[in-house]
Amino acid sequence: MFLSPVDVAMLVRQRGIRRVLREMTEAIEEDFRRWSEFDKSPRVANHSPDGVIELMPVSDAKRYAFKYVNGHPKNGLRNLPTVMAFGVLADVDTGMPLLLSEMTLTTALRTAATSAMAARALARKNSKTMAIIGNGAQSEFQALAFAEIMGIDTFRLFDTDVAATHKLIANLRAMGLTAVACESVREAVRGADIITTVTADKTNATIITPDMLEPGMHINGVGGDCPGKTEIHSEVLRAAKVFVEYEPQTRIEGDLQQMPTEFAVTELWNVLNGNATGRASNEDITFFDSVGFAIEDYSALRYLYEEATCDGNVGELPLMPLLADSKNLFGLLRPANADRELIRACDSANPPAERATQVVRNQLVALHA
């Protein structure tokens, strides 16, 4: 099965984005609660001067998922997305891929769903106002997930790029949400119940400083997500209770990279399972140091796979060869018989071969007519 960005956009629009964010939040929480069932490994990164390309694999007893994702801050100059991604869901018993999907849009959805899931466990229940620092490609998804899951009704926005803030305001107002442009980070966060930081610069920034903190705040730190890229002053981390996805990865990639190795953090799945305490009082400051973890992609891919299967009529991608005899791979190339082999494999394929394969089949049939 293949899902392009248009396919995923259509799937989301048919259901409504708020419903999809809610269902994806539940899917991720369900998988976080069975954390120990997953075979987890740190992501594999290839760094270059302008960016990074990463592979993020994870599996349980039934399914395997991985995501390919890049991070190239200068891509905006070429009008390419900074972050682009695709992923695969596969069957563990045979190794056969079940789904190849775009994950640029899907990563934005699952990141926002994960942020909202964390806030539901950590933020004050009566939170109504959220500051969003960084108004780029991810920001609408964050706002809608917090509106849907946390009931946030007012968004206070700041970005160094005023055009990005205007874009965000227009998109949020079209969705019926209240959004206010602010002159500074300080103005945006004043009185906010929740602060979301989601900036793109690959630098050690201190966007949120200790003097901005107010009792009971929850900070959702999304943009500090790779070595050398942080957003939050270290004293903010010391003033807060810090929660992470997968500690070994966040120590390297999160705002946590600033802290000594003995600095204590709690893995979020323990809070979701009731093994650890989240917020102890309405005065606690909680910080979710989000970097993105492979289980979130697994959850998003299995959700898309289930939904697209329900919808039916999805595209197939001929990624693996159709063979009449699994030991005769060479049959695809044998000059005299190859065409007949292809035609037979195509005709006996179940589910039916993808259109591109049918086109080739028909060409070959015509050639030998």
Place this chain on the structure above:
Amino acid sequence: MFLSPVDVAMLVRQRGIRRVLREMTEAIEEDFRRWSEFDKSPRVANHSPDGVIELMPVSDAKRYAFKYVNGHPKNGLRNLPTVMAFGVLADVDTGMPLLLSEMTLTTALRTAATSAMAARALARKNSKTMAIIGNGAQSEFQALAFAEIMGIDTFRLFDTDVAATHKLIANLRAMGLTAVACESVREAVRGADIITTVTADKTNATIITPDMLEPGMHINGVGGDCPGKTEIHSEVLRAAKVFVEYEPQTRIEGDLQQMPTEFAVTELWNVLNGNATGRASNEDITFFDSVGFAIEDYSALRYLYEEATCDGNVGELPLMPLLADSKNLFGLLRPANADRELIRACDSANPPAERATQVVRNQLVALHA
């Protein structure tokens, strides 16, 4: 760009498989000679009771490649290939994928090309006869690569599955090669200049024992390629000079896994570059402990990409979103404007959007007409 197994099969058949094996051998050798330019890492494996799924990434300053590959020995029972694969070639400067290709067929081609490249550097120049132990999906590719690169004209075959041997004989005779079925491993290897072992059982086998060795033999060990899967008796390794692709990986995965860590081996790229000696005399026994390394996939993918680009008329896969504004990913979902955004992005896409995207575009245009 997208290449299905049928696309790759067509590309190979148009050129002739022997030419493709030769050109792929040269591409791999070219990349092995610039070994130090690559950012290499061990592959990432997720193991399950019935098999393994692996990701193999590698990059140089210009391009990034990875392969997804499984190994499920019981897949034959379901008439699925034991090994299935696909891969991606991407641009390092932007992280944008250039090519998504099937790699089941391509892995068979690049594995055979790598074996032939190693034999060209290590085997006796006047080699004429090769034994092939294991007559499954990979065996024809090995035979043709050795015929093309080494001038091997006689193949002596053995497999515990007689039907597999008959299939291999039929395929080789159709290609004009001499192939003889043997009753045992011992009979097959007697007098052979080169021995290729390419069996599928995930077990610690000793298919080749020291008493079978003759002076000057070259052993091309292909099937001992993951932990717990070996083919060659340890005394054969002690009697031979042993060559590997990437030592850290082969210590874990190759027949080398049987040997103590101080057992000396030579990385093949050093022989190709003239930094190390291969065969010192016609009496030496040489052993290439092949496990498959990511650079070989990189070479194969760049070869396919260049060839398919020359051919033109290749399929495009809409894997990444087309955005009018890279910061407005949400524009794909905004109810009122999303359709117009999709139509505009599709119309302004360069190269033109893939047919599937065009179909969606036309649906949307019709919807709003």
